[in-house]
Amino acid sequence: MTITVIKGGNVLDIEKGVFLEGHSVVIEGDRIVEVTDREPDFAEAVIIDARGKTVMPGFIDCHVHVLAANANLGANAAQPNILATIRALPLLDAMLRRGFTTVRDAGGADWALQQAVETGLIPGPRIFPSGKALSQTGGHGDFRARSDLLDPCSCCFRVGAIARVVDGVDAVRLAAREEILKGATQIKIMASGGVASPNDPIANTQYSEDEIRAIVGEAEAANTYVMAHAYTSRAIMRAVRCGARTIEHGNLVDEAAAQVMREHKAYAVPTLATYDVLADEKYGLPADSRAKVAAVQRAGRESLSIFHKADVPMGFGSDLLGDMQAFQSNEFRIRAEVLGNLEVLRSATLIGAEILNMKGQLGTISPGAIADVLVVDGDPLVDIEAVARGAERIHYVIQNGKIVSRLDQA
Numbered sequence: 001m002t003i004t005v006i007k008g009g010n011v012l013d014i015e016k017g018v019f020l021e022g023h024s025v026v027i028e029g030d031r032i033v034e035v036t037d038r039e040p041d042f043a044e045a046v047i048i049d050a051r052g053k054t055v056m057p058g059f060i061d062c063h064v065h066v067l068a069a070n071a072n073l074g075a076n077a078a079q080p081n082i083l084a085t086i087r088a089l090p091l092l093d094a095m096l097r098r099g100f101t102t103v104r105d106a107g108g109a110d111w112a113l114q115q116a117v118e119t120g121l122i123p124g125p126r127i128f129p130s131g132k133a134l135s136q137t138g139g140h141g142d143f144r145a146r147s148d149l150l151d152p153c154s155c156c157f158r159v160g161a162i163a164r165v166v167d168g169v170d171a172v173r174l175a176a177r178e179e180i181l182k183g184a185t186q187i188k189i190m191a192s193g194g195v196a197s198p199n200d201p202i203a204n205t206q207y208s209e210d211e212i213r214a215i216v217g218e219a220e221a222a223n224t225y226v227m228a229h230a231y232t233s234r235a236i237m238r239a240v241r242c243g244a245r246t247i248e249h250g251n252l253v254d255e256a257a258a259q260v261m262r263e264h265k266a267y268a269v270p271t272l273a274t275y276d277v278l279a280d281e282k283y284g285l286p287a288d289s290r291a292k293v294a295a296v297q298r299a300g301r302e303s304l305s306i307f308h309k310a311d312v313p314m315g316f317g318s319d320l321l322g323d324m325q326a327f328q329s330n331e332f333r334i335r336a337e338v339l340g341n342l343e344v345l346r347s348a349t350l351i352g353a354e355i356l357n358m359k360g361q362l363g364t365i366s367p368g369a370i371a372d373v374l375v376v377d378g379d380p381l382v383d384i385e386a387v388a389r390g391a392e393r394i395h396y397v398i399q400n401g402k403i404v405s406r407l408d409q410a
């Protein structure tokens, strides 16, 4: 088994928020076996010199769409399957170089793409796919224009479609079972209006409570959970009371809704990086969608304080589409301004691992954990720019114990 030693770096203990200075991380195969201040002595080890650098867990982004290479999600869905797939490859590679060793895909990615990464066929973050998100007719996953003939939607069978349109208790139950059969690790639902879809105002709730409960029931039967896209307090409370475990976006949350989330032990996954660039027409979001951005952009920053005060744990999300995916690491900077550096770093590691039910396996540098490790120039506890500038200061990305990206060979 290959032994890799990351030697003499400042190892960030993310639980305690302190550095173990001049420590080495010993990796055997794909696992971390030791963090030590002794000089480890292995004759045949791969040695990474980390002196003067920060050694920290690989990042987890809990809300991405790796198949959304086009910000116009209707157009994205209409692409030929092979083109949609190939366009995802550079997006995956770039995420990995920015230090994201794991992502939860919030609609689009499936078991096939997850396998392509896991078997080493393509470089990319480890994927927890949702398959197709479930959306009601006229909901946030329905990209048909008002002027379309509203025949049964065929776009949902395309690789580039992030969602499928399905209505009614029996039908959503079947759809959830199908996505689980196809390899979804959690079920994504559209529980309120959204930005990137043409015909559903943000203030709308989506799906009946019976439909949401049926989907949650199916997810729980398969020992997994539901992640719900929801913006307003009304939509958040409704989804959480029906059993959704993570609330995606949540920009328009108020104290009462945050309290309900706390009572139900729900998680929030804010996705603020997306709104700052979404308003910019050059990134190809359709006009009717751009008009919706302002409504949620400013409230987004306030939502961080509301979740924080109510003690609702927050995972790191970015939710960027098309060329905007390059701005993924901006989320660190935006959140650090409100919450401080340590809390946002925990969102992208410890909390992400909890959301994925991988606590102790991912998001931590400790014996027994999967060896997803970053070697970073600078101290992200005092200078968030060490991680907020994409790949710029990420010297090494190690995933499953293997070096998958090196800055000096970029």
Ligand code: ZN
Residues within 6 Å of the ligand: 194, 229, 230, 248, 249
């Ligand atoms: Zn969403």
Ligand code: ZN
Residues within 6 Å of the ligand: 063, 064, 065, 106, 319
């Ligand atoms: Zn999304």
